[in-house]
Amino acid sequence: MRRRERRSTWSATWLHxxxxxxxxxxxxxxxxxSDWIQTVGVSRNLAYDxxxxxxxxxxNVVAHAYPTxxxxxxxxHARLGKDDITVTVRDHGQWKPESGQGPGGRGLVLIRRLxxxxxxxxxxxxTRVDMRxxxx
Amino acid sequence: xxxxxxxxxxxxQHDDALVLVVVGDIDALTAPEVAKAxxxxxxxxxxxxxxxxxxxxxxxxAGLAVLVETHRKAGDSTRFRxxxxxxxxxxxxxxxxxxxxxxxxxxxxxxxxx
Numbered sequence: 001m002r003r004r005e006r007r008s009t010w011s012a013t014w015l016h017x018x019x020x021x022x023x024x025x026x027x028x029x030x031x032x033x034s035d036w037i038q039t040v041g042v043s044r045n046l047a048y049d050x051x052x053x054x055x056x057x058x059x060n061v062v063a064h065a066y067p068t069x070x071x072x073x074x075x076x077h078a079r080l081g082k083d084d085i086t087v088t089v090r091d092h093g094q095w096k097p098e099s100g101q102g103p104g105g106r107g108l109v110l111i112r113r114l115x116x117x118x119x120x121x122x123x124x125x126x127t128r129v130d131m132r133x134x135x136x
Numbered sequence: 137x138x139x140x141x142x143x144x145x146x147x148x149q150h151d152d153a154l155v156l157v158v159v160g161d162i163d164a165l166t167a168p169e170v171a172k173a174x175x176x177x178x179x180x181x182x183x184x185x186x187x188x189x190x191x192x193x194x195x196x197x198a199g200l201a202v203l204v205e206t207h208r209k210a211g212d213s214t215r216f217r218x219x220x221x222x223x224x225x226x227x228x229x230x231x232x233x234x235x236x237x238x239x240x241x242x243x244x245x246x247x248x249x250x
Binding site: 023024026027030045048049051052055056059062063106107109110113114 | 164
């Protein structure tokens with residue numbers, strides 16, 4: 001049914017998605033991620049923090065990874081561990097330099113405060129955000 | 137997209153205050169709709185503009201940016217207030233420090249009573 005229309009694939013312990021990053025697609029993807037995390041059985045607060053943190057990482061890809069007027073791919077990989085949930089959001093473009101007031105500023109603050117651990121890796125061929133939430 | 141999962145903004149008048157009641161999710165997709173509704177409300181030059189987020193389930197940085205921009209546009213002519221009752225809206229406002237920057241109230245009655 002609805003499951004077959006989705007472009008993501010998932011199991012009880014992981015969710016994977018690769019698709020073109022658009023403002024519409026990341027809204028859809030955040031809802032898929034929320035649905036998935038609810039089947040895992042975590043607290044409401046954790047589910048919300050994860051959905052918002054991951055959404056901000058994906059929204060940054062849409063806003064900053066690719067030159068204006070172009071689109072590119074976004075990869076999302078979420079994995080349920082015994083003690084934690086890890087989510088990686090990756091693009092194949094280049095973010096503008098980080099700044100408190102500049103693009104993505106408030107989004108990055110949200111990601112850093114919402115997740116229990118964050119690694120932001122900027123490379124020549126893309127940016128990767130690794131986020132971790134403890135299943136307390 | 138399905139409007140039931142988007143955002144709706146209705147305007148109510150309470151004496152000298154305009155209350156913009158937002159229902160739904162505010163993310164980068166729906167924030168422009170909220171920004172337009174807020175601009176329309178500000179255009180009426182109310183003494184007080186209240187954005188009521190009591191029925192908002194998701195508030196992303198795009199929505200926070202609309203609130204900050206509204207605060208700036210309101211300036212001295214309109215007193216701008218935000219109602220945030222749910223953890224889904226209070227949490228992003230608190231962790232970005234906007235509860236200090238904006239006038240945030242725990243209920244609409246509180247926001248109207250000031």
